[in-house]
Amino acid sequence: MSTTEFRDIRAAVTREKGAPFKLESARIRTPKNDEVLVKIVATGMCHTDMIVRDQYYPVPLPAVLGHEGAGIVEAVGPQVKDIAVGDHVVLTYGYCSHCDPCVTGHAAYCDEFYPRNFSGADNDGETAIQDADGKPLHDHFFAQSSFATYALSLESNTVKVPQEAELELLGPLGCGIQTGAGAVINSLKVTPGSSFVSLGAGAVGLSAVLAAKVAGATTIIATDVVPSRLELAKELGATHVINSKEEDAVERIREITGGGANFALESTGIPAVLRQGIDALSALGTIGVVGAPALGVEAKFDVNDVLLGGKSIRGIVEGDSTPKIFIPQLVDLYLQGRFAFDKLVKFYDFEDINQAAEDSEKGITLKPVVRING
Ligand code: NAD
Secondary structure (H helix, E strand, O other), X not given: OOOOOEEEEEEEEEOOOOOOOEEEEEEEEOOOOOEEEEEEEEEEOOHHHHHHHOOOOOOOOOEEOOOOEEEEEEEEOOOOOOOOOOOEEEEOOOOOOOXXXXXXXXXXXXXXHHHHHHXXXXXXXXXXXXXXXXXXXEOOHHHOOOOEOEEEEEHHHEEEOOOOOOHHHXXXXXXXXXXXXXXXXXXXXXXXXXXXEEEOOOHHHHHHHHHHXXXXXXXXXXXXXXXXXHHHHHHHOOOXXXXXXXXXXXXXXXXXXXXOEEEEEEOOOOHHHHHHHHHXXXXXXXXXXXXXXXXXXXXOOOHHHHHHHOXXXXXXXXXXXXXXXXXXXXXXXXXXXXXXXXXXXXXXXXXXHHHHHHHHHOOOOOEEEEEOOO
């Protein structure tokens, strides 16, 4: 009979709804089957970590969150084929690989997306992390739980990245950055010469601005309510910015585009902003919805405006990314100087993880990245 082996780790634990992350000693099981044990170098912090900490999405607690991990492979399970010890990797969302969306290249819409990313356990309902008292901590958040010195992922959500790229920077490519960039490139398929509006200039919205420039859009508009974010949007490629607190966003977008935008992306999660985006589309325009409000929130739109204008509204998860293809493409664009997502990032020490969360929520930091074994 084999005994389970564990490794000592430090983990940021979310013990109660809304409570600060608490750094604790814990232990993690060694990898089995197709699992990969990754020594985490740094993990990005995304709005989704906060909405789960605050239980908008009911992941069971106590839990180890963190879902934008980057690190070095420490050990692999016996079924792992293409990932080896020492590889530099970015961790992304979990998916099953065998449902219809997965086999047709749309893993972000996996039939098992919710359980594999938000159930707080692996697919068999088991956890791999225990606290200092030997009690289980919910984990497998986005098939990784990377607010910890080591994380267990699966081969399928572990993406090899080139060693010449700064590994500590790359974690956000696994979620927030691929969401904004992928929404523009993979989902909306923004075309050269078109007009694009990013409603919200947070980490997701600004990644979309960067990608719209790569895609060749010639009118790129960013809206936000934080002036410094609008300034950065201009630096990253926005041709126009709108402070929605000071100006009527719909009117200004129509004015700038001469009638309406061809493409828009909503990343604030605010229903009234989604409405602005729909109203500001041109005929046959498409808006992508990525901003995530609490479960059950509804939004309104003018049915005849959408109908007569031939407008499309589509939900987007993780930028429709096939991560093993799209993340290395984003790294290439970054290395070529064409995708400067590093301008969104500010680094924090692991001990300062709550400061990172606070700075993100106050709009001081766009994309906090927590250095863990850096
Ligand atoms: P963020 O908080 O950095 O960005 C939101 C931005 O909206 C902020 O800059 C904020 O100032 C701005 N804003 C607030 N009110 C506004 C208004 N009235 N008009 C214009 N802008 C306004 O968050 P983020 O990390 O960029 O994430 C954005 C959203 O995307 C979150 O809801 C997050 O949960 C979600 N998300 C979704 C996916 C997905 O797969 N669909 C993946 C990652 C993140």
